[in-house]
Amino acid sequence: MLATAPAGAQLPTLGDAGAISSSAERKLGERIARELYRDPDYIDDPELVEYVQSLWQPLLAAARARGELTAELDERFAWQVLLGKDRTINAFALPGGWLGLHLGLVSVTSSRDEVASVLAHELSHVTQRHISRMVAKESQQTPWVLAAMILGAMAASRNPQAGGAVMAGSQALAAQQSLNFSRDMEREADRIGFGVATQAGFEPQGFVTMFEKLQQAARLNDTGNYPYLRTHPMTSERIADMQSRQQLSDHGPVQPTLEHALMAARARVISNPGVDALRATVVEADASGFAALPRVRQANVLYAATLAAWRLRDPAAVSRLMGRLDAVVAGDPTGQRLARLLAAEIALALGDNTRVLRTLDADSKRRPELLLTAQAQVQSGKAAEAAQRLQTWVATQPRDAAAWQLLSSAYAAQGQSLRAVRAEAEARVAQLDYTAALDRFKAAQDLVRRGAGGGDHIEASIIDTRARQVESALREQALER
Template sequence: MSLGRRALAATLAALLAVAPPAGAQLPTLGDSGDVTTSAERKLGESIARELYRDPDYIDDPVLVEYVQSLWQPLLAAARTRGELTSEMDERFAWQVLLGKDRTINAFALPGGWMGLNLGLVSITANRDELASVLAHELSHVTQRHISRLVTRGNQQAPWMLAAMILGAMAATRNPQAGGALMAGGQALAAQQQLNFSRDMEREADRIGFGVAGQAGFQPQGFVTMFEKLQQAARLNDNGNYPYLRTHPMTSERIADMQSRQQLADHKPVQPTAEHALMAGRARVFSNPGVDALRAMVAEADASGFAALPRPRQLGILYAATLAASRLRDPAATRRLLARLDAAAASDTAAQRLARLLAGEIALAEGDAARVLRTVDVESKRRPELLLTAQAQIQTGKAGEAAQRLQTWVATQPRDAAAWQLLSSAYGAQGQSVRAVRADAEARVAQLDYTAALDRFKAAQDLVRKGAGGADYIEASIIDTRARQVESRLREQALER
């Protein structure tokens, strides 16, 4: 099951569990509905918990950092515009989860969680196109669309609510899917649900457009992204009339964005080398098949390569180098990496990403020492930190890795990958109690409270036995965290 389909299933189950009693008034656009922000956050966590377990989920430090470089300005703009209230800002998670699925899709979940498929990232030509998608999905959350859907469906039977939720969330880029899912409902009720969903999509377009502009992104990104979505949807579109769609026709949305763009000051969108490299990386991760990887390698040697714009050349070279490494072809990898280094020489961001890729390749080849010579060990950025920590652990420098990782998780406690590496660093030093506790914190970061409690109890057992060299402070932290996780598990049981 892909990340998006798992999100759909989990969302449906969670929403049916919290559907409010009949009798509430139909919300208008702008109303928050019957679900409180606290309940919505819990809903989102229950869904995100499933996504973290999905094999499609990927925490790639390089791609996550790039997405965050777009996501954080959008959040700041939403705050400035008043779309993101202080209550939502405090209660919601505001996290983007990446999926390796090659389908062109993104989706918003309750409580500030977002899903983004790498297939969508791979087709974007510039940062503004990707930002337009994130701004749209962000606006679904700030406008409390999930809560309003629940309120809209509280007068329907549970099976009708199920059809409505599935229809509203199913494959945003496949407009007829929702109509098909709702076909079993009565015509009038289904039509009202479709209208409500379309209005939400238009509202997310309108508000997302304003948020993206406030954040400094070019409005042309919305137009060109919709054009791409329209092209991608044609193969799956049966041409239903607009009023039978859960989402407005993409041509409608393009026209709307074009009219808004004409009213805004804008300049032509220029693709950057950094985005081209990240789109290439997403392309490799979302197309892992041998034939697809070979095609990417061959693209770097195609006859028309030299005529392509420089950012496009860099993206192709980056994808080809990573693909060759995945194919375990060291000769092709070295040749392509040398070409990438030369092509990236005049662009600081591209140079950094090329060095990180060289470090990844060295680690994959078992040459941890070369990683430390290639990547900036002193950098405080997440991709360098996690990559060099792995190399330090493998080269007998686990103490250095642990010190840097401790500093990082003190300010980034929800970074599961950093906690897991810290666990490995402690283990390499024989500090078993700290290693088990860090492993527990990694489980907490991914909302797996049952596994986390099991690890905290294992750490307590080690303390009682006097093993692992834990001091009083560490033992006290473990006891406190175990109680907190137990309390969260009791809350979950009551919610169920």
């Protein structure tokens, strides 16, 4: 996470009485996460979120099985990964089970095992209560001051002036230096993260290749653009330790998959949207040596080129490249599905809702298909169908802000204003913006008072209950401040 403390720092035991409670750590994390949701770099890309979750959930299960993730932390903490479209190679653990992952890191990886190694390392910082143990050492600083400094350090990784504004004053800047994970903590996160990742079924070689990749990037790009490298020093000792662990596990080299190749390509285009970068990506697909590339690499190049061509508004290039991509992924169900999702995404942007519905499985219970299909249904006069499926989804996934917002649109298209406003409020709750949520709930209550709720007493009762719950959350925040 933030830069390292002296190597000889002594770690308090897990039961140290000075450590903050898990409840306080969760609230501290929510305060920081609330700002991350508002950050322009935050992105909820359905395909990439689903892919990261396919790595994250097995890691959580393995941590539970190994006893690293206790029942108390499992229940109290959020255990959510937030994606940022920043192209820096960065990942970080935050209090309360929140993790941040920049698409720049995903884009440079060669396999799912490399991404999993980073997530496992950051997960272990949280399960071992490293953040709580650091806060315990900062007896002169309240957790909320520390939250401001963490946000400032994150802002400074992209904009030194913005970071300085958050951490104004030499005292705050000096205190930030003591928030660093010690080398002992890093070694512990390496060791436990390695065990968690391998138990989850990921190849141990992923740790070795990721460390080597980060070390190389640190040598070539010592320009302040790689906060993950600055805050997780890739010492020769740590790399050697991972190599010895990998050799003991007797696993061979990591085999790249089409799925990872396509998602790394997507991350690369989204995190580097400049016109010159997009043009270079399209050109890469027509390079003279393309035919000699391995299939996985061809798929990576073609997916990136297709998405880049669309962002350049070049429909002829999109059509040509999509045809080549379809040919390369033929026979691989996962690759074919991701290619179909890309085609549907482009068709939706063009307003070709019929093609979206024809391309995707309308009955799929997977999030990317659900959101794309629902948008096409709302836009083509089938809002009732979209609402029915979205209602079922948010009943089990209440933190899905995008689904709630889309459900609000589906209700509005049917003239169900009360339900539309309530769904919009739930979208704000999902992103921890309780002030905006309460505003929407009160607007819904006003609709009921004016008789605009259509006599939906059950919905009105739910709105009253949720409004009281959000008001209670806001009072807690006020006391914390």
